[in-house]
Amino acid sequence: GKQENKKSVTILKVISKIVNxxxxxxxxxxxxxxxITVASKKTDIFGHRLYLIMSGSMEPTIHVKDAIITKxxxxxxxxxxxxxxxxxxxxxxxxxxxxTEGNTKLYKTKGDNxxxxxxxxxxxxxxxxKVILKLTILxxxxxxxxxxxxxxxxxxxxxxxIILIRRLI
Numbered sequence: 568g569k570q571e572n573k574k575s576v577t578i579l580k581v582i583s584k585i586v587n588x589x590x591x592x593x594x595x596x597x598x599x600x601x602x603i604t605v606a607s608k609k610t611d612i613f614g615h616r617l618y619l620i621m622s623g624s625m626e627p628t629i630h631v632k633d634a635i636i637t638k639x640x641x642x643x644x645x646x647x648x649x650x651x652x653x654x655x656x657x658x659x660x661x662x663x664x665x666x667t668e669g670n671t672k673l674y675k676t677k678g679d680n681x682x683x684x685x686x687x688x689x690x691x692x693x694x695x696x697k698v699i700l701k702l703t704i705l706x707x708x709x710x711x712x713x714x715x716x717x718x719x720x721x722x723x724x725x726x727x728x729i730i731l732i733r734r735l736i
Contacts, residue, residue: 620635649695660677
């Protein structure tokens with residue numbers, strides 16, 4: 568009687584902890600996938616986007632591999648750092664002059680580290696947002712996770728297993 572009840576309660580506790588560990592592992596993996604997806608530039612969360620900077624055109628303000636967060640804006644002002652569509656590429660440069668043509672605003676941009684202004688003018692519909700936050704470490708972390716995703720998932724799994732085993736002992 569009592570001995571068997573104790574055993575089944577212990578087995579249920581072990582199963583419950585294993586299920587818990589699996590759920591936490593899945594949550595962590597989903598969060599990592601979400602971060603990588605958001606970093607793919609196509610995902611917009613409440614008007615905010617995350618980009619990884621891959622060129623030195625904005626040094627020393629924004630460094631290569633920095634992650635930046637942009638917020639959708641109605642119009643840019645001189646001095647704003649904006650992310651804009653430049654063909655297939657997203658460019659992150661500073662607005663150095665704003666022109667008004669009728670009801671339309673056009674923007675002259677330049678990378679802080681570039682000697683010359685960007686060719687042409689940026690139109691409002693090209694603007695993806697204004698840089699509101701720079702996250703230096705996050706960029707490296709995302710790049711690392713993208714490059715070593717399988718290793719990262721295995722590492723998370725191992726850490727969760729170690730925590731689980733320590734709790735069971």
